[in-house]
Amino acid sequence: MTDVAQLATSLRRGTLEFCVLAMVEREDIYGTEIVRRLGEERSLATTEGTIYPLLSRLRRVGWLDSKWSESPAGPPRRYYSLTDGGRAALESFRTEWTSFRQTVDRLVGTGGA
Amino acid sequence: MSSINKIDVVGEYLREVDLRLSGLPLLQRHELLADLRAHIDTAREQGAYTDSEMIEVLQRLGSPEAIAAAAYWEAGPQPPRSQPAPPPPPSAPPSGSGGGVPVWLIVTLASVAAMLVLGALFGFLALARVGGAPAPATAVVDAPAVPDAPDVVPEPRPTE
Numbered sequence: 001m002t003d004v005a006q007l008a009t010s011l012r013r014g015t016l017e018f019c020v021l022a023m024v025e026r027e028d029i030y031g032t033e034i035v036r037r038l039g040e041e042r043s044l045a046t047t048e049g050t051i052y053p054l055l056s057r058l059r060r061v062g063w064l065d066s067k068w069s070e071s072p073a074g075p076p077r078r079y080y081s082l083t084d085g086g087r088a089a090l091e092s093f094r095t096e097w098t099s100f101r102q103t104v105d106r107l108v109g110t111g112g113a
Numbered sequence: 114m115s116s117i118n119k120i121d122v123v124g125e126y127l128r129e130v131d132l133r134l135s136g137l138p139l140l141q142r143h144e145l146l147a148d149l150r151a152h153i154d155t156a157r158e159q160g161a162y163t164d165s166e167m168i169e170v171l172q173r174l175g176s177p178e179a180i181a182a183a184a185y186w187e188a189g190p191q192p193p194r195s196q197p198a199p200p201p202p203p204s205a206p207p208s209g210s211g212g213g214v215p216v217w218l219i220v221t222l223a224s225v226a227a228m229l230v231l232g233a234l235f236g237f238l239a240l241a242r243v244g245g246a247p248a249p250a251t252a253v254v255d256a257p258a259v260p261d262a263p264d265v266v267p268e269p270r271p272t273e
Contacts, residue, residue: 049175053187057189078151
């Protein structure tokens, strides 16, 4: 069980942030919504609260921008948007990931038919 | 009643998280707490009314240890201080007091109103007693004073 959790953590590191970037690629989304959508992905096995520090870092490195916005009925929401830097990072990840995945698939034998 | 308990559960949780963040830069620490608070407020607004529902929300958020560990991991070894400060979150704190009317003012107004209402009630009671006093006195003497009493007593009530 611990090994499985450890593997999930290792795989998540370095990839989860691009899932976040892709999520806000076309529309601004508020933090809680990002956190929930990722939390619903079973195989990512994320703990919701750990996403907020990730969002914080992505903002500090300049890949995400955020602004607080009043919601019609409820608490204020923090909306995230992709910066130009974030967009470039996402594009280079896509290229990198495709060849990375193909290599791993070939070496591990998970390439399928 | 239940809302008081809910606040306690949430407050305790946030305190536990905060306790573990003392090694983080102040801004990041405050920011994370504001994010968690907004998350919880959103969940509450969207239907997490009972304590058990709120506890479920907190469990999904994760243990304070897990959140703090992620915060340190993402903060890196030593965040550079000379970075251009991101637009500070002063827009976050106002969320609490953003309603416009301070809590103390509401409380004060409410208590003044309560005193006025009570005063009016006592006034009426006093009037009723003054008006009603003679009636019982005669009622003790002549038993058939019943018609008098209804005349005197009901009067103050409709006027209120």
